[in-house]
Amino acid sequence: MQLSRRLLPALLLFLALPAVATAQSLAPTHGSGPTPTAIKGFRLTVGNPYRTAMTFLVLPMDVGFRHPVGDVEILPPKLTLAPGFTRQVILAFKIPQNSKERTIGLCVQPEKLAGPVLPRVCGRYTGVRLAGVGG
Amino acid sequence: MQKLLGIWLGLACALACAEPAGADSINFTGSVLDSCTLQLASSGTLALSQDGTTMGSEEGSGQPAHLTILSTGSHTISVAAPSLVTSPSGYDPTSQQLEVAYQGLTLLSGVSQGYTSSPTSFSVNALALSTLALNNRIVNPAGFAAGSYATQTVVTCN
Numbered sequence: 371m372q373l374s375r376r377l378l379p380a381l382l383l384f385l386a387l388p389a390v391a392t393a394q395s396l397a398p399t400h401g402s403g404p405t406p407t408a409i410k411g412f413r414l415t416v417g418n419p420y421r422t423a424m425t426f427l428v429l430p431m432d433v434g435f436r437h438p439v440g441d442v443e444i445l446p447p448k449l450t451l452a453p454g455f456t457r458q459v460i461l462a463f464k465i466p467q468n469s470k471e472r473t474i475g476l477c478v479q480p481e482k483l484a485g486p487v488l489p490r491v492c493g494r495y496t497g498v499r500l501a502g503v504g505g
Numbered sequence: 506m507q508k509l510l511g512i513w514l515g516l517a518c519a520l521a522c523a524e525p526a527g528a529d530s531i532n533f534t535g536s537v538l539d540s541c542t543l544q545l546a547s548s549g550t551l552a553l554s555q556d557g558t559t560m561g562s563e564e565g566s567g568q569p570a571h572l573t574i575l576s577t578g579s580h581t582i583s584v585a586a587p588s589l590v591t592s593p594s595g596y597d598p599t600s601q602q603l604e605v606a607y608q609g610l611t612l613l614s615g616v617s618q619g620y621t622s623s624p625t626s627f628s629v630n631a632l633a634l635s636t637l638a639l640n641n642r643i644v645n646p647a648g649f650a651a652g653s654y655a656t657q658t659v660v661t662c663n
Contacts, residue, residue, distance in 0.1 A: 397540030399580065399663060419544040419575075435661060477661070485548030486562075486587070486641050486656050487570045491541045492663040 395419060396478045399493035410497025411462040416478050418451035424480055425450045428459055431475035435492045439474055448481065461495060471498040539578030541662035546571040549641060551654055560654050561642030569638045572660060574613070576632040583626040584618070585659040587641050593652020601645040605658050610636040 397415045405411075418424045426449055430442035441464040449457055465472040477492040549562045549570035562569050574582065587603040602622055609616030612635040616627050620642065641656045643649075 395540075395542045395544075395662075397577075398538040399541050399578070400539050415540075417542070419542050419573075435663065475663075483545060485545060485570060486551075486658060487545055487549070487572060487639055488657055488659045489543035489545050489572060490659060490661045491543055492661050493539075494663070 395491040396476075396493055399491070400495075401493065402496040402498065404498045404500050405465070406500050408465050408467065408499065409462055410465060410472070410495075411460060412495050414459050414461055414476070414493070415456050416449065416451070416459055417456035418453060421453050423450060423452050425482070426478050427481050429477045429479070430461075430463070431477050431492065433473050433475050433494055435475045435477055435490070442474060444476070463495075463497065465497050465499050469499070471496055473497075537577050539580070540576070541578075541580050542573075542575040543660060543662050544573045544575075546573050546636065549639065551641065551643070551656070553649060557648050558646050559642055559644050560649055562640040563642070569640045572637045572639060573634055574629065574632060574637060574662065575634050576629050576662070579628065579630050580662050581626050581628055582637070583624060583661045583663070584639070585624050585661070586622050587656045587658040589643065589654070590657045591653055591655035593650050593654075595650035596652065596654075597647050597650075598645070600647050601643055603656060604642050604644065605639060606642075607637055607639045610638060613637060 395417055401412050403410065416426060416428065418426070428444045428447050428449070430439050430444060431437065432439050443462045445460045449459065451457060461476055463472060463474050473494055473496040475492055475494055477490045479488060479490040547570060550568045551560045551562055552565035552567035553560055554564040561567055584605060584607060587605045589598065589603060592598065604620040604622050606620040607616070607618050612633055616637070618625050639658060641658060643654065643656065
């Protein structure tokens with residue numbers, strides 16, 4: 371009994387690991403890095419955990435995930451994924467000339483999902499302009 | 506002769522002692538990316554209460570929605586206030602109140618939120634696949650006109 375209590379969390383984690391590898395919706399969900407120019411880019415992975423093919427929207431948002439923001443490119447901004455598949459998307463955004471850094475939000479949500487719950491997975495990403503360059 | 510033997514022994518010892526210092530260490534490295542998965546496992550349904558003033562997922566034949574969550578790293582799960590997205594033309598929403606409640610299952614059994622019309626949130630660390638059951642309800646003392654009603658609650662993992 372004691373052993374099974376100890377083994378249960380490990381077993382659950384083990385069972386969950388394949389899902390992490392094949393079914394994540396968004397990874398990483400946090401990011402920060404320097405850039406020598408006024409543009410900062412991140413490579414993110416979007417996955418489809420559903421049992422059917424799904425189309426997801428990848429939306430640039432403010433850091434509170436409430437409103438869309440501009441000066442952001444996401445490629446592709448909409449993607450259709452087979453069940454259990456993942457795909458990388460590129461996020462690139464401009465850092466304003468008078469700012470040393472910029473943080474933006476990004477949300478992944480199903481394009482069409484009937485039902486009372488809209489699940490979103492969101493992340494925050496910060497680009498920091500290297501001192502003395504860019505503009 | 507004994508002096509020569511001593512030199513040889515010393516040299517042999519030096520070589521033997523030098524061996525470990527020349528050995529390579531083998532390092533294993535790895536990293537875990539923050540990731541979060543939300544999956545709507547089952548949609549909820551609303552049903553009318555016996556007194557006709559509440560449309561809810563815990564009334565009559567109503568069903569809660571189930572959302573599965575999988576997280577590596579620390580994340581916040583935010584549950585927004587529900588909004589009414591579909592209602593018939595004869596419905597009067599003036600005195601309505603939309604509310605959401607949720608209850609964690611399996612590894613989220615410590616999470617519980619009663620009916621509220623305000624946004625709420627809770628934190629999760631590394632979390633194996635777990636389920637959140639969500640209920641929605643519309644309370645309206647003026648009652649409900651015949652037709653279809655739908656609410657929507659945005660759940661965000663970040």
